[in-house]
Amino acid sequence: MASQAKIEPTIVSKTQHYLKVKKPLLERQRRARMNKCLDTLKTLVAEFQGDDAILRLDKAEMLEAALVFMRKQVVQQQAPVSPLPMNSFRNGYMNAVSEISRVMACSSTMSVDIGKTVMTHLGVEFQRMLQSDQHKETQLESSMRPASPASSGYQSDVEESEAAASPKTDSMWRPW
Known part of the structure; x- marks a missing residue:
């Protein structure tokens, strides 16, 4: 075979x-x-x-x-809710500071140094609260900004543009 x-x-x-x-x-x-x-x-x-x-x-x-559209939507949804309570809190804080100042001024046993220390502390805390709010707003705005095609992507580029966009104010808050 x-x-x-x-x-x-x-x-x-x-x-x-x-x-x-x-x-x-x-x-x-x-x-x-x-x-x-x-x-x-x-x-x-x-x-x-x-x-x-x-x-x-x-x-x-x-x-x-x-992404930009969705971030705008998130901001718009938070906008009616967020600023009103903060403004309300600031107003309440200022009313409380005024009342404290009035009570301390009417009290004959209140030491001027203690009153001064209390009012200075309240002013410093109010300034810290305002700066914190401004910092949060700046962060939110920068997170919504799309990256520039010409940007190198380094953090220092972002910081420089933010520094130029927001001038610093060194005003001192006084309750009286």
């Missing part, structure tokens, strides 16, 4: 099958999901902003625009 050449099927391991077939397929599916979500996000932001210009942006620009 003539010898017949056996053709053996090549056996592909599971790892080889995964690397050749499954992995590229899974990657394409993952990218398709990401693109679908990006398109949905792009459409939603365009609807909420009322601006179709976002539909023409590339993916990275669209994501940046979406």
Whole structure:
């Protein structure tokens, strides 16, 4: 008998099958999901902003625009709630300081040095509270600012631009 050449099927391991077939397929599916979500996000932001210009942006620009939009929304939602209580607290604080000052002035047993120390302390705390509020506002504004394409990305660039934008005031608060 003539010898017949056996053709053996090549056996592909599971790892080889995964690397050749499954992995590229899974990657394409993952990218398709990401693109679908990006398109949905792009459409939603365009609807909420009322601006179709976002539909023409590339993916990275669209994501940046979406972040800026969401940060603005967060600020707008907090705006009616946040400033009113703080202003109310400041007004209450000032009323309390006035009342303390009035009571100390009417009290014949109150030492002038103690009164001066108390009023100085209250003034210092009020200034600290105002500076803290200004610092928080500055941080919120800087977090909403998109990174400049010309910026090097170093923290010192951000600090220099903020220093130029907000001049320091050294006014002393006095309750009387």
